[in-house]
Amino acid sequence: MSPSQTFASQHFDEYCVQKAAPAGSSAYYALRQAPAARQAFLTALFALRRELEETVKDTSDPTVGRTKLAWWQKETAALAAGQPSHPVSHALVAHCDDIEAEAPMLRALVAGFEMDLDQARYLDFANLTRYTERVGGAFASVVARVTAREPARAHEWAGPLGNALMLAQFVQELGNDARHGRIYLPIDELRRFGVTAAELINRKYSPAFTELMRFQTNRARDSLQTALAGVPADERATQRTLKAQAAMALALLDEIERDQFQVLHQRIALTPIRKLWIAWRAARKR
Structure with missing residues (x-):
């Protein structure tokens, strides 16, 4: 590798870290648990997910959002062909041994975020589950494959864990999501x-809201605990990042409950030192 290539790689990696896992964030501590040789690739995956989240959630015009997602679909095809243009894409190519094999799953992840442009409310839990499967479950499956002993089977147990992580995120981010028109x-x-x-949008607390949030929490x-129990015994040692994410999510749910579900006007979070521990x-943990 030439000096210029080394500098470029460092630049792309720094971009991904700042985008997905700045110091003190939950992602930062989860990614640090992964094997050193796989941290850069995992960080790039987390950065891609963050890019897609920002594309759909920070865009008020659905037409603009679809145009941006269409660009990302083209970009995943380009990176599979070895012609990336975005810093995240460069990082993915640099740190993946076979990016062409991963491209279909990356395109599926991009497609999953299109649901955020189609609807901001969900009639029932079955409809919501279709969203969590395409965004949360799909992403966790990609992450799990990076270090799994049997990558081809990772979706069987990583998908439910990704779905559960999304449910925990919905509890934490309820107030912020509602202010942006998403419930x-x-x-x-x-x-x-x-x-x-x-x-919810007007941040009105009530006994009814408390009971709703107790149910959601x-x-x-329960979904997180069930999903963790479903990780095969021979894969538990390989999934340090996902296990760390799940443990922090469980601790945060406990914190939210102790704070009487006061999530409409603030974002409750764990301290960095607690996240680290x-x-x-x-x-x-085995």
């Missing part, structure tokens, strides 16, 4: 608990 709680569940979308927690311990 990832099923409409029929809002009705069941007597909470309106307007109350318990479901996310939780991630380190979870990554080494």
